[in-house]
């Protein structure tokens with residue numbers, strides 16, 4: 262067995278790699294390791310094709326309260342500050358116009374009201390009237406060559422960073438961490454962690470062919486984090502509901518990101534259309550929301566891992582029944598099953614997409630095969646609740662487990678900051694607050710540990 266790591270990170274997606282970077286760059290923790298089960302970083306949800314590539318700032322996400330919007334805004338700015346300072350900025354972060362579209366008088370009224378609330382906090386946000394929409398996104402504003410009949414407005418901006426290749430970002434974090442002088446950084450691929458156990462003062466992390474010792478461990482393994490937590494006797498009050506997202510491609514009809522107003526009774530965001538940063542000349546549509554019994558999309562071997570963490574019991578059944586009792590959710594879940602039926606799915610999806618582009622034609626809509634990951638939504642069993650954002654189990658004893666559905670990729674650096682501070686306190690190490698604030702936080706942004714979003718400190 263090699264010399265113990267001060268911190269060993271499990272999982273090389275955007276969360277684990279962000280923590281690797283922050284730890285090496287902004288603390289005096291000297292020996293840091295990362296174990297990833299695949300042969301490269303970000304092969305699961307952070308893969309460029311498995312998420313919507315949106316840098317969520319909170320302004321056009323109508324399902325976010327002002328409080329949540331501002332927390333996400335801080336997190337998004339950290340990613341923007343990091344990415345725009347890199348030499349390969351053009352591969353990491355992208356500027357597109359973005360908007361959330363309101364169709365019909367109810368949605369229009371909601372957006373006007375939301376604008377009043379958000380405008381003081383979002384200087385670039387504009388109320389876009391039909392003529393502005395026509396200028397930015399003609400395909401949204403017209404039907405058969407004439408302005409569409411329904412009343413439309415949008416909230417949006419035109420000159421902001423709105424998209425990120427989170428896979429490229431993960432690789433960048435790993436590369437930059439390995440370049441920090443005076444630090445011992447070990448990144449091991451093809452190492453699937455089977456088990457973590459405590460042995461005296463240390464943790465022993467076992468993979469198929471090696472055993473690693475560490476003074477502290479942070480698990481950023483998506484849905485598998487909960488499995489590793491359960492194995493250690495932690496987090497049994499959580500179960501997981503994996504919600505897969507599928508996408509469709511059409512020829513390019515949009516110039517930027519067009520979201521739609523969220524139905525408050527539905528837990529998952531309404532579909533949107535936008536450019537795919539890796540597929541020029543197309544517009545990508547989605548994601549749908551289909552409950553699937555796997556922890557990784559297109560990997561049925563992870564079904565047995567799902568069954569181990571799902572732990573179906575009375576409390577889980579209650580949460581699922583509560584969801585199914587709401588007619589909107591029941592219909593939505595049923596519709597999402599139909600979205601997976603070949604032929605039928607294109608017809609059904611076309612109906613939804615026409616809310617954004619009224620002239621869209623069936624022959625233009627193609628299912629995007631092998632695109633889209635799985636959101637590991639946690640079920641809080643004692644509170645009979647499906648949790649919508651990221652969740653963390655911090656044992657306070659040197660091991661932390663992160664579960665990261667959307668907007669987990671946007672929140673990667675902020676989430677890593679929370680973990681870094683917790684691990685630094687545990688190891689009695691020091692965080693370079695000044696450098697971190699200078700590089701990653703805005704001058705007017707709150708940046709003491711006490712200001713970190715409470716939602717991440719659970």
Ligand SMILES: Cc1cc2nc3c(=O)[nH]c(=O)nc-3n(C[C@H](O)[C@H](O)[C@H](O)COP(=O)(O)OP(=O)(O)OC[C@H]3O[C@@H](n4cnc5c(N)ncnc54)[C@H](O)[C@@H]3O)c2cc1C
Nearest residue numbers: 272274275276298306307312313315454483506669670671
């Ligand atoms: C359809 C969809 C759309 C989304 N859209 C957005 C969006 O627009 N914006 C946004 O901010 N977020 C979005 N998200 C969420 C975002 O993709 C995730 O929050 C983010 O990628 C999670 O990163 P992660 O590193 O925590 O997990 P992952 O990227 O899943 O990485 C986990 C890593 O752990 C590794 N691993 C797992 N088990 C083990 C083990 N036992 N041993 C070693 N390694 C292991 C995996 O191989 C993987 O590399 C979306 C998610 C989905 C599914």
